Amino acid sequence: SVFGWRYTDPLLGLLLLFVMIPLGWIFVRNRPEEYGLEPDGGNRGTDSGDLESRGPIEENWTLSEVIRTPTFWLLVAGLSSMSALSTGLTFHFFSIFKDNGLSSTVTASIFFPIAATGAVVQLAGGLLIDRIPVRVMLATSLLLQAVVLVMAPVLQSVEMAFGLGVLMGMRGGFQMVVSNVVWANYFGRRHLGSITGVTSTLSVAGSALGPMPFGVGRDLLGSYEGILTGFAVLPFVLAFVTLFFAK
Numbered sequence: 001s002v003f004g005w006r007y008t009d010p011l012l013g014l015l016l017l018f019v020m021i022p023l024g025w026i027f028v029r030n031r032p033e034e035y036g037l038e039p040d041g042g043n044r045g046t047d048s049g050d051l052e053s054r055g056p057i058e059e060n061w062t063l064s065e066v067i068r069t070p071t072f073w074l075l076v077a078g079l080s081s082m083s084a085l086s087t088g089l090t091f092h093f094f095s096i097f098k099d100n101g102l103s104s105t106v107t108a109s110i111f112f113p114i115a116a117t118g119a120v121v122q123l124a125g126g127l128l129i130d131r132i133p134v135r136v137m138l139a140t141s142l143l144l145q146a147v148v149l150v151m152a153p154v155l156q157s158v159e160m161a162f163g164l165g166v167l168m169g170m171r172g173g174f175q176m177v178v179s180n181v182v183w184a185n186y187f188g189r190r191h192l193g194s195i196t197g198v199t200s201t202l203s204v205a206g207s208a209l210g211p212m213p214f215g216v217g218r219d220l221l222g223s224y225e226g227i228l229t230g231f232a233v234l235p236f237v238l239a240f241v242t243l244f245f246a247k
Contacts, residue, residue, distance in 0.1 A: 031189070060188030063195055074246050075182055076202055078138050078238050082145050082175050083203045084210030085231060086168070089152060091211035096224050100155045110165035117169025118176070125177035134185050135246040138178045142239035144171035149232035153225040179203075 003011070032038055066072045089096075097107040129137060148167050155161050183195050217227025 058188045060190035061195075062191050063198065066187050066191075066195055067198070071186065071246050074238075074242060075138070075186070076199055078142055078235075078242050078246075079175065079179055079182075079199070080202045080206035081234055081238060082141060082171070084206035085145055085149065085235065086172065086175075086210075087207040088210035088212075088214040088231075089149065089168075089228075092214050092218070092224065095218065096152055096228075097155065097161070099223060100153070102155060102158070102161060106158055106161055110161050110168075113162055113165035114169040114172065117166045118173040119169075121170050121173025122176050125174050129177055129181055134178055134182050135242050137174050138182065138246070139239040139243040141171050141174035141178060142235040142242065144168075144174070146232040146234075146236040146239070149228045149235070153223065153228045 029035065093110075094104055094107050097104070125137060144167055148164060148171060151160070151164055151167070155164060183199065184192055187195055213231075214224065214227055217230075218224050221227060
């Protein structure tokens, strides 16, 4: 609102170039073994010898092995469904809020609680992920997704809209933490590139396809309530299946 989007976008680009890239160059480290450490705080000493020769400290699965496990596809289903449903919901925000009698100003304003809550939950989730199973955090994120979908078409006030934003931020924060660690935790780091290449492709495909059924459902049913409530069943079921079977 101060500079306009034509100046704001280049400013954001300059911040990435002169702030984030130097921070990444200076502070980001690669594998702990390169610094005489093990994952999760173990210490192998500072000897510069061949750390790999000291034996594996994790079980590493290849992509061909991973894709034959039900657990992999269950985790993919959980994360990809959230990508699809959250993207679909975001694309239709303004229409959903308009159907509920809320202004575009209110719609735009909930992006702040989404972002702020998401940042806080990511920080907290990063601490929790070392203390509770990954599947519990994934199930929590899926349950939050179900609640958001049920809540979205029945918003009646600005307060409810902000509450929705907080829940969406929590869901997104947990999902971000889980997606960053789940594949290494379950299948090791050695073949992480090929594994995440597949999972990222499926997640992006879900995001691309997510908005369409919401729009089609709105046109056919005359409102978003039926389509959003119906889709809420998917993350609700996946949450419980993940919690008990993704071990």
